[in-house]
Each structure stands twice: as structure tokens, then as C-alpha cells.
Amino acid sequence: MSDLQHIRNFSIIAHIDHGKSTLADRFIQHCGGLSDREMDEQVLDSMDIERERGITIKAQSVTLDYKAKDGQTYQLNFIDTPGHVDFSYEVSRSLSACEGALLVVDAGQGVEAQSVANCYTAIEQGLEVLPILNKMDLPQADPDRVKQEIEEIIGIDANEACPVSAKSGMGIEDALEYLVENIPPPEGDRDAPLQALIIDSWFDNYLGVVSLVRVTQGTLNKRDKIMAKSTGKVHQVDSVGIFTPKRLEKPSLAAGEVGFVVAGIKDIHGAPVGDTLVHANQQEVPALPGFQQVKPQVYAGIFTISSDDYEDFRDALGKLTLNDASLFYEPETSDALGFGFRCGFLGMLHMEIIQERLEREYDLDLITTAPTVIYEVVTKLGDTLRVDNPSALPDSGEIDEMREPIARCNILVPQDYLGNVITLCVEKRGVQKDMQFLGSQVSVVYDIPMAEVVLDFFDRLKSVSRGYASLDYSFERFESASLQKMDVLINGEKVDALAVIVHRDQVQYRGRALTEKMKELIPRQMFDVAIQAAVGSKIVARQTVKALRKNVTAKCYGGDVTRKKKLLEKQKAGKKRMKQVGRVEIPQSAFLAVLKVDG
């Protein structure tokens, strides 16, 4: 057990691609946490999807012993944080377990909004934020400009910012020294009653729920009886320990330390992120502030293409929720798609990741319907309903008022692209709340309907600013709006799974764009396929996928049909990934056409 003076708890705040994982790898390597042979690139991002997308979804930690130049050995606890706007609550919990944070900024690209938002969270929580300039080996590195940006935008002194190149290994030891000198050691009375923050929890097939915790006071020992404050349930601790990054059991974790605890908890909801652990016989110890039940922001229906896969799908969702407390699901039935689940997600990235994991890890062929936000509907009878599915919207005659969620969007953009960004925000029904010029960048704040934000706002923002603008958003309030349900009809039949809720002013444009996109995505069939968008009984747009005139292999040389056969078999397998609605075969992508409509 290290004494408090020799512990440093920190996390790294960085925009995607600014080099957080590479820097963490270098720290591990430098402190000998893993041998070179064990040193798989970016060890902390353990899911395949995390590695492929270069983002962190789950928080993880690593405890390293660093022998500093003063001759002392320090225990460094690095708490990795998720790096995407969808996971900002998890970020705030990770940060609250630290005394300091390294702000890693790409010395060529400068500060981006995601980092700014996380930095503010860190500063609000009293963390010491230390700027690190990464990618100093690249020719476009401009440390002076970036230092100035850090000072202007974030408002911290960047004079001492530590220049490194995580890729080449340059400046790694300096960064570690900088960290030990400037991040304060943790405080906490080790003799006081136990109080520990759950930073993250995940499900392990052998151990059950494993929680990453920061002990704020007291000591957590093996065989202690503990209680999670939000659930009130008592569990006996099976083991505690640290990640080096390998799991290493210890007899106890004391105030100031970060490590794991396994306590025979079978359900991830039994150890929610942000909750407080106390000893069962000291239940009066208060909960740490900031705990929230996570709420999905985006909802979509997910259905299996083949109804035979329904049971497997249900099991797979059950398994995923073991590990993901923010994934919500309940059964949904669609006339067009059959039995499936209405799923709630933190955001679009979360949704994509879940669909990808279901398809990849559980080998399911799925159709996801257009994502929607939650609307508040006040009926003529005075009831307020929360609607997360367009097809569940009451008839327009029964609706007195509809309210849509509004997101507060903090956007950071270089001056050159400000005009484009404002045009985009206006197009997305945004209302400007604030604008500040900070050096060469501009910080603009807009209130934009959440439905517009989750759709394609982030992608559009990137494209109108050549990738330079960045975004952070959060739910602000519900607001009355003129909204309508737009139905989509395929060959005259309403397809419930294709319905979307749109603003009255956008009905024409959305209807046209959606039907045009669907025309591109639905392959030609043996007959004409009519695609119509309608509000009530009024058709607002129509497109036709003309029938194929023939589909026949001209030359089938009788001696060798093998290759032609393989080709047809492959086409057939591709078709199996389409959903038959009436006589029409509709590919997966068409159900998400609304997301692919160009602006």
C-alpha cells in the first residue's frame, strides 16, 4: 500500500485521434507494466470495435510504479475515459476519481470542443489540468499557436506545456516527471469509514460484475461486507486488487487508491456507475455527489431479418446489457418487420456500436429503424405521453401539443468556417445563444432540436468545416413544436417501421429527400416499386424504382457451371439480408435511409 504522498490519480483528456491511447501505452512501457512481448498496441482499448474505431467505450485503469528522478517510487493510477460525446456522464465519473488530468492536444490541430467540454468538467471538479502537446514530431506541429489556444479557450496556463511525441517516445519521461510534480496527491482518512466511488462496472463471465473504484476514505478489504448506496443491497467482497494492466489481487485498497472489486454481484445494475460503496455496518456514510441514472437519448427499433433468429437476438441483447447499463430495450412489434426490440441508446455512436456488436459477436442479421428522440405529447384529454416511436404517436386529432427535446450545442470552429457553421445551425432550426471569439477560434452556442442533432448534424458540421469544427451537446429542455408524423408507403402499403416525425416546415424537403434516397437503396425488382411519403392522407413525395426488364445469364457454358453457380449463390445470400415487405425486398440500409439523406 502506497502512502498518500506517493500516489497520483490522473486521467487523460484528448480529442479522438490526438493520441491518448498511444501516450498511455508509452507510460505503461516506460514503467514496465508489461514486457515488450506483452505490449500489444493500445492495450487499454480492449474491445475490437474500440481498436478499429480508435475510441474508448469503457473506462479502464492501470496502476504503474514510477521511479522518479527524486529517487522516490510513485504509484500512478491512470484512469482511462471514454472519448466520445455520447459518453459524457461516464467521463465525469472517471474525472471525479482523479486529482489531475493531462490535456493532450495535437500540436498541429489545436484544441477541439470535446476536449474543452471535458476540461471544463475537470476544472469544475477541482482537478489540476496539465497541458501536453503531442505529435511534436510532425512537421505541421505549431506549439506556440496551440499554447496560445489552450490559454485563450480553456483558460489555463500553457507556458509549461510538455512537448511529447507518443509515437516516437520523445518526452515521455519529462511528461511523467511533470505529472508527479504538478498533480497533487490524493487526500482521505484511511481510518475513517469506507466510502468508494464506482468509476465503471462490467460483467465478467467467471467473476460476475467487476467494478473499478476509487476509495475516497477508509479501507476496502477482501471479505468485507459492502453495500451500494443506490441499491441498498449488501454483498461480500470476494477480491480486490489493481490492474498492472494485468489483474493483480491485493489484500485491500486504501483511501486514495484506485482498483477493482469483485463482490458476487450478478447484475450490472447492482453496481451502477457513479454510485458509492460503503461498509454494510456503516450505512450512514453519505453517497458521493453526482450520481445519475443514465437515460437513453435516442431510440430505434431493432429487428432480425429472419424471424428464426428472434430468440438468439433476445439472448444477445440480454448478454450485452450485462455489460452496458445504458442500453435499454423492450419488446416491439412491427407490422412490417415482425417481432423485435425498441432499444434506447446514449447517442448515435452508441447505437452503431451496439448494432455492430450484435451482428459481429452474435452473428445476427438485423434491421435498425430510423433513430428517434423522445417526444412529449400532450393529448386533448390533458395527458402527457412520452413517445419514443413514431408509429406509437396518437392520431393528430387527439394531440393538443407536441414538444421536442432541445439540445444545447457547444461548437468550436476556426473563424474561416464560422459562416458555414451558422448556416448549418439555422438550417437545423437552431437558435444562437452565445458567440465568443477566442484567438483564431470561435466558440458558438446554439440550442438545436435534439432530433436534428442526432440525425446527421455532427457529420454535416465536420463536412462544412473541413473537419475542423467540433461539438459537444447535452439535453436542455422540452419545447413546443409543430411536428407531424410522416409515413412511408411501399407499393401503396404503409410501412410502420419507416415512419418518421418531422417538423411541419420540413415535410416537403424531407419527404422528397427520403424517397429519393430510398429509390437509390432499393434494388430494382421484377415489378415497379412505388415509394411514397405521406402526411395523413396527403402524399408529399413519390419515387418509383423501375422494374428490371431481365435478369438472366447470357452464356452458361454447360461444361462448367461452378463459377456461375457460386455467383448466383452469393447474390442469393445477399438477398437473404433483405427484408421482404409484401412482395418487395428491402435492404437493411433503406430502413436507415433517413440518416443518409444529403443535406
Add this chain to the structure above:
Amino acid sequence: MDSLPLGLYVHLPWCERKCPYCDFNSHETAQIPEQGYISQLLKDLEREAAALGDREVSTLFIGGGTPSLFSGEAITALMGGIAARLPLAATLEATMEANPGSAEADKFAAFHAAGVNRLSIGVQSFQDAQLQALGRVHDSDSAHRAIDAAKAAGFTRFNIDLMHGLPEQNDNQAKQDLHTAMELGAPHISWYQLTLEPNTVFYTSPPALPDENLLADIQDVGEALLAEGGYQQYEVSAYGRVGDRCKHNINYWSFGDYIGIGAGAHGKLTSHDGGVRRYSKTRKPDDYLSDSGFKRVGEKVLNAAELPGEFMMNALRLNTGFEIADFTARTGLEWSAVAETVEQQIARGLLEQSGNTIRASAVGRRFLDTLIAEFLVEP
């Protein structure tokens, strides 16, 4: 199965120049090792014949490549060698593929004398611009001369191979080619739509082809024109009166048996217990020419799941379709293996049944790949 008709396919794998659309097993060469290859073919045949007992061969097809690059002497030796090793039907149809170049046409008489009684002439188009676009070595004049030479050599049965849907072709040009072939009195016309096949020059750098609508228009006007001229369509791309049709190809399409000899040749044989076996020969001419290079490779017995698909891929190409009894005889499967799918496709309008005959409907012929896919298993 002794009762099944038996064909013999002989592959001669060389060409003067490889065409950019061709995915067949053909190789450019300056010098063909004629004697060595013929003697290897006959060794190959001997080995195949040993397993066949006294089954009579009713059709022979010499394909390529460009078989007409071989000399009259070589073809004479080949034909003699075949006759010495296998019982041939008195009514043997012996087809050979020929290129309409002048050097080839000079040899037609020798081929006829050797016992070849049907020529399939790879004209492709009678328009020079289009022949050039296709990378063909001949021009329209030499095509005309080759057809004259075939007639003069005594070939009463011959086929003109034509392609349509050629780069920048319109429907009039396609019609013009058909007109010319009919005027020249071709007893049989094979009329294929150009398809871009993987592993060809056209596949990697595709030419500008007519759009889907124009292709369908060309198909419509061409079919009508051929029918007017008395050329009955009997397969997706084959046209001719009953006596003029290619028996060898009909045997493929009726899921009959055939031996394949030569580099890259394919064979299919049904054994006494009803098992259907496919095999091929090594593709590269040099490998085939090595000591035991003629041995079968990639031999496999088709399983019950893939037999219906293989059968339908062939049988439904024929306008006459097939008899239910032929399905059970040639696949060794019960009719129940496909009965449900057949019923569904009849209901869908892609198949039709009269008595015990099943065939693709007019719509089914247009959407034959869609129809056949229903009988295939996924990989």
C-alpha cells in the same frame, strides 16, 4: 448410367490473341506443340475410356481457345485417335469451334475430311468498328469469306456466334448483324449478350456498354427478328430449327453426361449408383503437357443439396424445360426434393407445367437467374 447420352469435350487451349472479354481457358502462343498435345489428349482419353465400358459417344465438341489454329493433319490424328478409343455413334455430331480468319478458313476442307461435321464460327459481329472494340483479330470481310469457305468445304451444319450489347452498340446495329447472319444462311445462330466476366481486361477496365433499357430493347427486337426468320429460340442464347440445333450443348442442358479431355476441360459422369461426379483437368497447357498432367483434378460428387440447383441451372435454360422423370433419373433424387419450390414458382408465374413437363414461363426466361436462385443453397 448407360442409358444417359454421353458427350465428349476436347479443349484446345491456344489463341493467336486473347480477347479482352474472354474468361475461357485460353492462352496466347507463337507456336502450338501440336503433336505433343494431341498425343497427351489421347492418353487422357484412354484413361477416361477405361472406366466407361462400351458407352457410345453421341456428340463431340472441340472447343477452345481457337481449335482452328490446329493443322488439318493434327485434327485428322485427333479424330482418328478418338475413333480408335471410344465407340462413336453412327450419327455422331462432331462440332469444332473456328475463327473466321483466312488462315483458318483454308483448313476447313481438311477438318471436314477428318470427320468434323459441324462448325461453330466465332464471328461475334459483322461490323469492323465493333470487332475492333472487341479486340478481335478478324474483320467483317474475312467473316464473310470464312462462311463461304465453310459452305464450300461441305459443312451443311454450322453455327454463327454473334454477340450483342457491344460497346456503344444501338438496336439497329444489333439487328444488322442478325440480318447478315440470316442472309448468309446460317442454319444456327448463337446470340449472346456481352457479359463482363471477372479476370478479364473488360472487367478491370470496362468499356461503355449500352444501358439496361437499351439492352432489353436489343433483346426484344433481336428475338422478334430471329423468330421472323424461322430461327426458333430453344435456349437462352441459342436459335435454330430442330434438326439444326447443337446436340452437344443440348446434352449439357439436359444434365447428360460428358467426358472432358484437354487442359482445363470439365467432365460430368453419373455412376451406376446414381451419384453425379464432376471433375476437371489442370488448366495450364504446360502443366497438362507434363507426364501425368492429364489426371483428373478437383473431382467431387455432388451432394443432394446442390443437385437440384445444378440441374435447374441447366434444364431451365432450355425453352422446352424438362420431364419430371428426367429430373429423378438424372439427379437420383425424388421429385419431392423440389416439388414445393416448383409449386411456389408456378404460383409466382416464373414456371409453368403442362402434363409432366416443367419449363420456365416467358417471364421466367427473362428472370431466369431469379428463378434458378430459388433452387440453390447458400454457400
